[in-house]
Amino acid sequence: MTLFLHRLGRSAFRRPWLVIGIWALALAALLGAGFGLGGKLQESYAIPGTESQTAIDRLAAVFPETAGAAAQAVVEAPEGASVEDAPAREAIESLAGALRDIDGVAQVLAPFDEYAGDQVSADGRTAYLQIQFDGQAVDLPASAVDDVTATAAIAEDAGLGIAYGGEVFRDTGFGLTVTEVFGVLFAAVVLLITFGSLLSAGMPLASALVGVGVAFGGISIVSAMTTVSSTAPMLAVMIGLAVGIDYALFILSRHRTQLARGQRPEDSAAEAVATAGGAVVFAGITVIIALLGLLVVGIPFLSVMGVAAAATVLVAVLAAITLLPALLGLAGDRLAPRQGGRAWRRANADPDAGRRTMGRRWADLLLKAPAIPVVLVAGILGTAAVPALSLDLNLPSGETEPAGSTQREAYEMIADGFGPGYNGPLIVAVDITQTTEVFEDLDDIAERIRGLDGIAYVGDGLPNPSVDTAIIQVMPETAPDAPETKALVEAIRELAPGIDADLGTPIAVTGYTAVAIDISNRLSDALVPFALIVVGLSVVLLMIVFRSVFVPVKAAVGFLLSAFGAIGATVAVFQWGWFADVLHVEPGPILSFLPILLLAVLFGLAMDYEVFLVSGMREEFVRHGRAREAVRHGFQHAARVVTAAALIMFFVFIAFVPEGSGVIKPIAFALAVGVAFDAFLVRMTLVPAAMALAGRGAWWLPKRLARILPNVDIEGEGLRGHLGAAAWAAGRPAAITIEAGRFGDEAAGIGPIDVEVPEHGLLRLGGEPAARRIVAATLAGRLAPAGGRMQVLGMPLGSDSARVARRTAMADAGADAGGLSVRELVAARVDAAGPWYRLAPPRREVDAWIARAAEASGAPIDPDAAVASLGAIARAAVLAAAALAEHPGLLVLDVGEAPPRTGRYDDALERMLSRLVPAGTALVLAAGRFDPHDGAAFGRPMRVVELDAAPRKELAR
Structure with missing residues (x-):
């Protein structure tokens, strides 16, 4: 994924107007269609399967x-x-x-x-x-x-x-008030303070607003086709603004730091999207999974809210990894911090020298006695969660409607x-x-x-x-x-x-009252199982990311503390009436779907902060192995951006509280308090202290589990290796370069081999069939190299094997053709090379390739004959022509074992291939043995590797 994001970021940077135009077109089309269809927001609290709903039906x-x-x-x-x-x-x-x-x-x-x-x-x-x-x-x-x-x-x-x-x-109307606008303005102020640049501060806002507009247009279209509650678009706007700004902030912060260190804007944007963008994708996926988890509760209106919010998060992620790098492409090097300025000094400062940052001072304070902050945070959040024990859930009634409304007056x-x-x-x-x-x-x-x-x-x-x-x-x-x-x-x-x-x-x-009670009961019963599912998911995801047992368990415990602390604070304000006058709140039962919605949303946000904080710690620990120093340095590098992200989310959420609708007000309050608890108490205080207490044990993972879990490389270690390999490959003007290359596995390894084949040249492989096929498949990008460095057509094997495979075609004359006729074989390869929307390969193109194979072999070829029935040269010509139908940059052809009278066969094979294979296509030709030719018949430079000329572990080069 990291490599894909790197290419995506670079592509968007190079084609900014195309990407911006696509987003603008999507925004206009979705908003126009949404308003044109005239969808309306409606409240429906139907809940299939309950006694009250069955009676209504x-x-x-x-x-x-x-x-x-x-x-x-x-x-x-x-x-x-x-x-x-x-x-x-x-x-x-x-x-x-x-x-x-x-x-x-x-x-x-x-x-x-x-x-x-x-x-x-x-x-x-x-x-x-x-x-x-x-x-x-x-x-x-x-x-x-x-x-x-x-x-x-x-x-x-x-x-x-x-x-x-x-x-x-x-x-059920949708509308934003001036206080929500103030939330965006507060976010802009935080961005301006963080970056010290109006241009930089405006980019996350632009990206988030476009994403929210696209998502709102989609929700408007859906509301014309099915029932969508008024809470759904408000929740989507609130979450979309918060995560959209934060996701863009993470990527932009990494980009500016790299620019300050002298990296080229294009390379920096691609790397920022690949590394910080990888964390954004991971965080977004966790939020989406948690929100879609609301579908399992089985309540239609809650499912619609979850899907709408999840779609908005998906749009925010897409905007961050495509629209933002396009904006970076327009800005070029104007985003680079001024040399000698605060941002430049911070990016280039030695963490062990000079004036300590606020983040460094906070980390040093926590690490003096890490047990104390752990106990304090647990005590504070545990106390805040106490009111949650008296949680009373219900749906909104006339009493919760705004003062002065006809429904409130009637009530x-x-x-x-x-x-x-x-x-x-x-x-x-x-x-x-x-x-x-x-x-x-x-x-x-x-x-x-x-x-x-x-x-x-x-x-x-x-x-x-x-x-x-x-x-x-x-x-x-x-x-x-x-x-x-x-x-x-x-x-x-x-x-x-x-x-x-x-x-x-x-x-x-x-x-209606009985329906509300049934919904509240259903949600109360689902709250604990849903919380366990979310916690279990967080443990698995973080275990995959950080290759650790302690990190995910600690993250899950911290999430539960912040979530139930937020529920407790919401109960105190909205149910008990604390500070109700200040917040324009009418005390009463808590909205029945608030707790489960809070768990879903806060889970993704908490994992977001966890990834950005702990990934830096892991990167430091992997580099030098000193646990406490890794905590200190990793926290120092991430503290500023996580603080800014948390403040932005808090301001966006809290802005919906004073004048928000009766339904959205408690949701916004709970999310704002939950973000504050999780970011500042759990992630910024509890996490570094707990990591310091655990020491090296924080990174322990059983070996058996390590083999099972996939390695997602969210820190970009694999990307850096790929970039180094790509730079090496780009400096080799040859079709194939192998340096100390090893093929196969440890038990039956082939190599080391050193060889360089010039552009449009020929590599002849000789040896046993198994060895030939392993080396050929590796050079064609189908198998991973076992060691050494290799490049094919300017692309490194290993990290870029997939691209090599797309530029390479393979054919094996020694393999069973499965009873296919010549026409069927060629048609299959022509079809594979054609566009996805083509229903069948053109007969004319198939016949043309068969004719080229016949002309090259010097003998007629019956299109309906079985491939296995052809002679050696004709069969090789058909296989090569079929492979060339894919228009590869490299053709890998294994002609099998040479028949008797090898010299005549080799001469005919060389004549056939010299006629058939274009001069611009490199060639790997494998066979059991060859006569010692110099490749002159091919008209291209040739290199020869005999795979079985020496014992396996000491092969001749």
Whole structure:
């Protein structure tokens, strides 16, 4: 991956306007399509498989007039008046009539109707009308909701106050306020301080904003096709800004440091994308995996949020490794720190001499007594996590809506007039298909429910027209999000087995409040398993990256401390009400999906900081083996950029708290606090102290495990080796160069071999078939070299074998052709060399290559003949022509064992190949033995290597 990123960064640097143009086109196309399709954000808290959702689905089928979205029109008479006074009563009845005439409204139950329930308050000042729509909230057109609110004039003209409540009136609009803009400005200030350059500070912002715009356009398109909640784009924007700026910051910081040390801008950009960009890709993948892990919870709206946020992170990663290096290409060497300036001195300073940086002083302080900061951090975060023990989860209700909104006013009017429980009615669905005493049984069920604690009102049972299902409305005494209401729902459900046994009438509890409780319960149950999955994933990923057992275990423990500390702080503020006035917070239950969402997002960010801090420590330890010095130097090099990244994330997240929507506010607060805890307490304090305590043991990994785990080389050690090999290969003007080359494995090694084949030359390999094939496959890039240095066509073998393989074609006359005909063999190679979208190789091209093979061999070749039936020269000509159809820079041809009368055969073979192989294509020709020719018949310089001319470990060169 490192090599791929190096080439990607260099390519983007060289073609900046092409890359920028592609991003601009994508941005315009996605935003234009998103706005043009007119998608809208909708709240849907459906959760398949729960009792409440199953009951809703059943009601939709057999009792459609009760299964749609519900709402209330709440009216209030002036002080000293009553809604039962004649003018007010007439206005309410007119209001009910107007509501019934609206398209999309299934029925309206006014307070003075025959079957009305307890819809007038005890003091007579407040009443409400129950509105039932003919579909769920996500299916209602905006015009239906607007028409409902337009009826307010009827009540207002009669001197009544009116407000509308219910999920259909919840604000699902997307909008950014000035405080979110301040978050971006704070990030810009941090970037300016970090780099000391306006040009440098602007690049991460530009990259992040373009990425967020592209992601938002994609979400807008999806919202026109499926249900997307208003939280999804806000969460995507928040996370996209934070990680987009941070990812670009890491790469740009590495680039400027390398420029300060005298590296060429192009080389520096490519190396920064390969090294820091590799860490960015790793960090982004961890965030994406964690967010996609929300799919396993099985809650649709949460899955949509996870996928939207994951897609935004993916776009941020792509922008950092493509758009940013394109911007670096436009800037050229203007980003280099001024010689003698602070940034230049910091990049070129000797860490053991001169004035110590703040990061160095902090590391020295921690390492004086590393056990103390470990205990302190664990104590602080453990204390912060204590409030999490009283975590109370629920979905948002009217109480959490912004002050002044119609839903908030309706909620308060009902709570004041009837009690808070009337804002969360429960619907008990009753299956009455197995009873003949319908009304008697419904009365019995209602009476049993009335006997429960916490009941404010129980309505009469109402059967549907087909008399197979009935509903009973239940009003709790407590608010929809109160723990007592959850207990009441469970108490009603506990009555179900007895009712079914006695009356044969199964019951189920549903309604918005019951759905919210079921979702909260499902999420509470999933929280611990999800946390264990995330922790297990972090251990595995970090073990692969750092080749250590201690590092991932320590990282996982630190992540759990910061995550649950953030949850505890959120409970203290949003549930207990600490500093609620300062943050414009309405205390209440915590958003049910907040903890699991926090774990998913914070996990990726924590691993991000861990990688950038500890990778420098590992690089130092590998270099000199001194554990404490590695911690000190690695921390010093990474502290500044990690601090800047954490501050940027904190400011971006915290900016969504003061004026953010009711749903996004606690999420933003939890992420801001989690980032602060994890970056400054865990990564910048606990990690270096714990690493110092562990000493050399921090880098221990069992040998058996080391062989199993892949080596991802995130520090770029392999890249540096490749760059050195590439520089060596580029300095060799030859088709093939082998210096002390070894082939095969340790048990049956071939070599050392030294040989150099001039450009467009010929290398003749002689020896046993197995040895020839090992060397030929290695030179063709199919096998890795066992040792020494080798280059083919200017590319080093080993690190660049894949590119060599793409420029090389192989053919083996001694191998079994599998019964293929000449035409089938040539067609297969022509097809492999063609574009991916071509359905079949052109017959004309296939025939042309067969004709060239026949002309070169000096004898006709039947296209339908089996390859195995051809003579030696004809078979070699067909195999060579088929391989040349791939247009290689090097042809590797093994003609097998020489037949009798070798001299005549060699002469014919040389004539055939000299006619067939283009002069610009180098050639490796392998055979069992050769007559001692000088290559003159080929018209190209020749080198000969006899692989079996000496014992294996002492081969002749």
